[in-house]
Amino acid sequence: MYVCLCNGITESDVREAGRAGCVMPCQLKSKFGLKQNGCCGRCAKNIHEFVEIAVQGASTSSVER
Numbered sequence: 001m002y003v004c005l006c007n008g009i010t011e012s013d014v015r016e017a018g019r020a021g022c023v024m025p026c027q028l029k030s031k032f033g034l035k036q037n038g039c040c041g042r043c044a045k046n047i048h049e050f051v052e053i054a055v056q057g058a059s060t061s062s063v064e065r
């Protein structure tokens with residue numbers, strides 16, 4: 001499912017970022033270019049959803065180890 005239509009970012013992209021240790025709002029905004037030119041800002045306003053998904057990804061990777 002898409003979490004950002006402007007940039008075509010999917011839940012699995014965010015989960016993958018979480019697995020790589022990217023779980024803080026500022027890290028996710030920077031990684032995915034949120035709040036940059038051409039973005040509507042809608043997903044940046046709901047950054048907590050990105051954080052939740054990234055944290056799930058991070059916890060999944062620790063289970064797999």
Ligand code: FES
Pocket residue numbers: 003004005006007034035038039040041042043044
């Ligand atoms: S939906 Fe993500 S910037 Fe527009």
